[in-house]
Amino acid sequence: MRPWTAPLQRGVRTRVIVAAVLLAGVATAAAQAPSAQVERGQAAFKNNGCYGCHVIGKAGTPIGPDLSSVGRKYPADYLARWLRDPSLQRPSAHMPALELTDRDIDALAAYLGSLR
Numbered sequence: 001m002r003p004w005t006a007p008l009q010r011g012v013r014t015r016v017i018v019a020a021v022l023l024a025g026v027a028t029a030a031a032q033a034p035s036a037q038v039e040r041g042q043a044a045f046k047n048n049g050c051y052g053c054h055v056i057g058k059a060g061t062p063i064g065p066d067l068s069s070v071g072r073k074y075p076a077d078y079l080a081r082w083l084r085d086p087s088l089q090r091p092s093a094h095m096p097a098l099e100l101t102d103r104d105i106d107a108l109a110a111y112l113g114s115l116r
């Protein structure tokens with residue numbers, strides 16, 4: 001290694017370590033609050049009119065599929081992509097792309113993913 005590159009390399013290594021520590025912190029925070037996220041998703045499901053086309057348990061309208069155990073069918077990351085734009089996941093999708101915030105999408109994906 002050329003001597004003049006050493007401080008640069010050290011700087012990069014420090015930044016990598018800082019990033020790793022930050023990521024670990026985010027992962028821990030997410031792991032600590034799964035039920036809060038699921039509860040938020042449950043509220044978002046009601047507030048965004050999902051019951052207008054879907055059934056969960058005994059509530060809702062059976063225009064689209066029953067979502068009572070949709071978490072058994074798809075992982076949360078697929079559900080999040082679906083909610084961003086159904087037609088990207090399935091070009092023939094009849095479900096409209098809804099105007100959802102990223103926060104609602106993450107919460108809805110956690111909630112739906114927990115329905116087994």
Ligand code: HEC
Pocket residue numbers: 045048049050051052053054063064065067070073079082083086092093094095096098100108112
């Ligand atoms: C206007 C009616 C309508 C609304 C509102 C609606 N959906 Fe759908 N949804 C559908 C239809 C129809 C399908 C069936 C798949 C398709 O589009 O071909 C579907 C499919 C899905 C699927 C995939 C189910 C499967 O088994 O493949 C999920 C998950 C889903 N919807 C979640 C939601 C959520 C969450 C909301 C609220 C943010 C919502 N939907 C709002 C009509 C709707």
